[in-house]
Amino acid sequence: MTTRIIPVEIFDLVVFGATGDLAQRKLLPALFHRDLQDQLPPESRIIGASRRAMSQDAFRTFAVAALEKYLKPEERDPAVMKRFLDRIDYVAVDAASEDGWPKLAKVLKAGNGRIRVFYLAVGPDLFGPICEKIGAHKLNSEQSRVVIEKPLGKDGASAKALNDAIGKVFPESRAYRIDHYLGKETVQNLMALRFANTLFEPLWNAAHIDHVQITVAETLGVEGRAGYYDTSGALRDMVQNHILQLLCLVAMEPPSSIDADALRDEKLKVLKSLAPISESDMAQRIVRGQYKAGASGGNAVPGYLDELGAPGSKTETFVALKAEIANWRWAGVPFYLRTGKRLPSRVSEIMVQFKAVPYNLFGASAGTITNNQLVIRLQPNEGVKLGIMIKEPGPGGMRLANVPLDMTFADAFNVRNPDAYERLLMDTVRGNQTLFMRRDEVEAAWAWIDPILNGWKSSSELPKTIHRGRLGPIRRRGADRARWPHLARG
Ligand code: BG6
Numbered sequence: 001m002t003t004r005i006i007p008v009e010i011f012d013l014v015v016f017g018a019t020g021d022l023a024q025r026k027l028l029p030a031l032f033h034r035d036l037q038d039q040l041p042p043e044s045r046i047i048g049a050s051r052r053a054m055s056q057d058a059f060r061t062f063a064v065a066a067l068e069k070y071l072k073p074e075e076r077d078p079a080v081m082k083r084f085l086d087r088i089d090y091v092a093v094d095a096a097s098e099d100g101w102p103k104l105a106k107v108l109k110a111g112n113g114r115i116r117v118f119y120l121a122v123g124p125d126l127f128g129p130i131c132e133k134i135g136a137h138k139l140n141s142e143q144s145r146v147v148i149e150k151p152l153g154k155d156g157a158s159a160k161a162l163n164d165a166i167g168k169v170f171p172e173s174r175a176y177r178i179d180h181y182l183g184k185e186t187v188q189n190l191m192a193l194r195f196a197n198t199l200f201e202p203l204w205n206a207a208h209i210d211h212v213q214i215t216v217a218e219t220l221g222v223e224g225r226a227g228y229y230d231t232s233g234a235l236r237d238m239v240q241n242h243i244l245q246l247l248c249l250v251a252m253e254p255p256s257s258i259d260a261d262a263l264r265d266e267k268l269k270v271l272k273s274l275a276p277i278s279e280s281d282m283a284q285r286i287v288r289g290q291y292k293a294g295a296s297g298g299n300a301v302p303g304y305l306d307e308l309g310a311p312g313s314k315t316e317t318f319v320a321l322k323a324e325i326a327n328w329r330w331a332g333v334p335f336y337l338r339t340g341k342r343l344p345s346r347v348s349e350i351m352v353q354f355k356a357v358p359y360n361l362f363g364a365s366a367g368t369i370t371n372n373q374l375v376i377r378l379q380p381n382e383g384v385k386l387g388i389m390i391k392e393p394g395p396g397g398m399r400l401a402n403v404p405l406d407m408t409f410a411d412a413f414n415v416r417n418p419d420a421y422e423r424l425l426m427d428t429v430r431g432n433q434t435l436f437m438r439r440d441e442v443e444a445a446w447a448w449i450d451p452i453l454n455g456w457k458s459s460s461e462l463p464k465t466i467h468r469g470r471l472g473p474i475r476r477r478g479a480d481r482a483r484w485p486h487l488a489r490g
Helices: 021-036 056-070 078-086 101-109 124-136 156-167 185-195 223-230 234-251 260-273 279-285 304-308 420-430 439-457
Strands: 011-016 045-050 088-092 115-120 144-148 175-178 209-217 286-291 294-296 299-301 318-324 334-340 347-354 373-379 383-391 400-408 464-466
Touching: 011 021, 011 101, 011 420, 021 056, 021 078, 021 420, 045 101, 056 078, 056 088, 078 088, 088 101, 115 124, 115 420, 124 144, 124 156, 144 156, 156 439, 175 420, 175 439, 185 234, 185 373, 185 383, 209 234, 223 304, 234 260, 234 318, 234 334, 234 347, 234 439, 260 439, 279 286, 279 318, 279 439, 286 304
Parallel strands: 011 045, 011 115, 045 088, 115 144, 144 175, 209 334, 286 464
Antiparallel strands: 209 347, 286 318, 294 299, 318 334, 347 373, 373 383, 383 400
């Protein structure tokens, strides 16, 4: 199986926050991979921008260090490396003053008429000021677009203010809000699974589905990001965006087309149908936790409060909750959402559990008939697994067993799985907003999250302790296995 590379038009990409972590870890390696695949036109330029004074050569050296750190040695083709570095320029600019803007305008002028992407890999407090400067210096041509990263606010009101500030300079059709989960291969595959097969869609409703679980478990702690994380917590960091986006793709109606707005209209309807979680429901429907010092994978690891260096923080590093979608398709089907850091294994998956068979024809001696489960695995080992009941082979009467029909994509297609940023960066150049969040989606997600945050603020309850090796804070037997959500049923 070979990949199909569609070259993009000539573009200039300006990365604000070019010396930051995201640029080093994700953006530069993703762009290099696209160059390696011959997707970038020779004339295209990557212009680093940040406050730090640096020459073009110094920034190229900085880029090499990032690529050496985040790419495998066999990926660093010397000829492509040279070509890639030749594209790179750097301008020191300050969002708060005029410093550097005339120079940036001059550099961009050389590429007038090209597609121009402004990638804001900076904190949200700079989104408004940078957009304002782009507007003031008339850099926002018809061919330009802006890309923004989360956090898109810390609640509904701040998200709206950010969207307003961006909207003053860039119309919605040129604003690209990244949720990198939407760029993951398996997430896109979810749409293929649902809408390019006849098998699942007739069963995809409350009549046949018992519940859905969406899990994003990480083994890493907050590492160097404790400062940011403590103002966020798992609900804002993962649920408000990534997990609710996954829920939308599982629960939405078939869109009328795969055009960006047709798809986003359907996701928006799901977000608007989420049943609010009232303060009195919170104890039954939400669990929050915080990891303590302990051992993970054989290594001694610090607890969250040690990493933060501040005792007494109530920020949750784990959250599990039961969501409900109040519409005809999903009434009565719980969606269990959970995510956390420093958990025993790294796994992101969507599990759809179908209802039990109405009657066991085979009797007790054949064993238990377990419900069919469809597991869509995002990482690691991307793939799809369907658990079905079969007869155990051989003599001895009818004995039933649940066996997975397992399709791991790496086995099915012998191709490298691109990082989400590769796809998303090229989509911004192509002008395809399908995998980006529209303003109203972000605000609808906050409208559901805000009451939970307010409930926590007014509660004196502390997050529960996450014990070593557990998938959550509940200590009852079996609670940290797949059966866990049932125990949290209200
Ligand atoms: C980010 C969160 O958006 O997603 C991080 O801010 C989290 O806290 C990360 O670790 C998870 O992404 P992935 O692609 O590693 O699952």
